[in-house]
Amino acid sequence: MPDNRVVVYKGPGEVAVESIDYPKLELPTDVVDGLGIARKAPHAAILKIVTTNICGSDQHMVRGRTTAPVGQSLGHEITGEIVEVGDDVLFAKVGDICSVPFNIACGRCRMCNEGKTGVCLHVNPARPGAAYGYVDMGGWIGGQAEYVMVPFADFNLLRFPDRDQALEKILDLTMLSDIFPTGYHGAVTAGVTTGSTVYVAGAGPVGLAAAHAAQLLGAAAVVVGDMIPERLAQARSFGCETVDLSGDGTLAEQLEQLLGEPEVDAAVDAVGFEARGHGRDAGEAPATVLNSVMEVTRVGGALGIPGLYVTGDPGAADDKAKEGTLGVRIGLGWAKSHSLTTGQCPVKKYNRQLMQAILSDRAQIAKAVNATTITLDDAPRGYQEFDGGVARKFVIDPHGSVAA
Structure with a gap:
């Protein structure tokens, strides 16, 4: 044997x-x-x-x-x-x-x-x-x-x-x-289609897969956000625009510089529960990505959430986050008539x-x-x-x- x-x-x-x-x-x-x-x-x-x-x-x-x-x-x-x-x-x-x-x-x-x-x-x-x-x-x-x-x-x-x-x-x-089906699922559930503008949070492998999937689906512009220069360079290597979230400019401001408006048609959260706050020296803030993608997704848009969220995180910053309870601005999503898709692909x-x-x-x-x-x-x-x-x-x- x-x-x-x-x-x-x-x-x-x-x-x-x-x-x-x-x-x-x-x-x-x-x-x-x-x-x-x-x-x-x-x-x-x-x-x-x-x-x-x-x-x-x-x-x-x-x-x-x-x-x-x-x-x-x-x-x-x-x-x-x-x-x-x-x-x-x-x-x-x-x-x-x-x-x-x-x-x-x-x-x-x-x-x-x-x-x-x-x-x-x-x-x-x-x-x-x-x-x-x-x-x-x-x-x-x-x-x-x-x-x-x-x-x-x-x-x-x-x-x-x-x-x-x-x-x-x-x-x-x-x-x-x-990761390819998972990234594709994130893009599909975000409603990416021909001519869409798309924001992908996270330039790790799933985020890069979601960005490539958005291109396959016909997106007009795909913007990838991260804080690691090497990962942002990898996203640019196959035609994506990028935003560096470690700097001082807000996500909406950087999108407006790239797209001419501070919002996108569709957004993908490829980060998950270990998200960090935006800006210099920001600490871990697990709801950051969920809230930021709601802020920059147009009214009536959709959010694909292939990023992992868990019900047990012993290393979380607070007791609520340890059980997967996060400070998500669901009222913002409701007011903008967003649809959200979570879970395993x-x-x-x-x-x-x-x-x-x-x-x-x-x-x-x-x-x-x-x-x-x-x-x-x-x-x-x-x-x-x-x-x-x-x-x-x-x-x-x-x-x-x-x-x-």
Whole structure:
């Protein structure tokens, strides 16, 4: 039996690569005991990881800003080659290279039947919705590993049609498991369309993915805001305008300089609960982005909110924020007739179309997010550099599958 190793959270600011058991076609104990379903998973497949990415959501855990326990396995952005399938898997085949949506979904419940795979009812006893390698998400082993088990394989896996083409474009295709659909979801739910002016808060990988998605959707102007010069430069590298929120000018003032008016048609919050206040020496203020995007979005506009907000943040600045209660100016949003969309992106809603955009050279998401390949053993360094604000999306290549 092959060995298996996985990236594990060891405490605030620390991860390590540890040996674990090779996966079996079995469901996690938490899911089996909590939902009263069978442990054996003939509907599952085992994948040899081709690529797996470090996500900003992982970084929240590693910073100690969630209730993740020491020993939590990490990684929910997974692309892999099928090496084993259960007896009930009818269509996924050994040798297929597939993208794995970070949402784990049964394909059988009411939410899955409605296309809301981010809140599947049968994969997590604690709450609707599950993910690989994430706190309170069902106990599923993470995918920053050498091998991983994927349940309900026929429903969850997105097969790439041509193996050679997939490996050639793997740095783009690896983004289909999370950030490209998530960024696209943020732009779609913000109402981005032909000729829109768009503001994206945050120039991390999801923000950059949302900005590229807005371009694909036909936006006339995409403005990205951040406080890190390297990340703002990355946004400009593929045609975005930028605003530096560490300076003295307000967001509305900077938008007016760029667009001729202090507001936009649509806005995306790609920052989430670790937001900082705008301006020099500003401290953490978790409602900053939500309030600022309401301020600059036109009357009747929409806000896409793919940025993560949590119900448990032990590192928050005050007791209210520790439970996810923030000082959001909902009255402003109400007065401006805004619509807001939150929650996990339902990856399956978008991943096939985005795959086709990549394969036809319509989307260059790896370039937009500055995809950078590292080995599994380099994962601790990748986490450290990502936490420092580098303008890179780290792609872990456990088996040397990515061509130089």
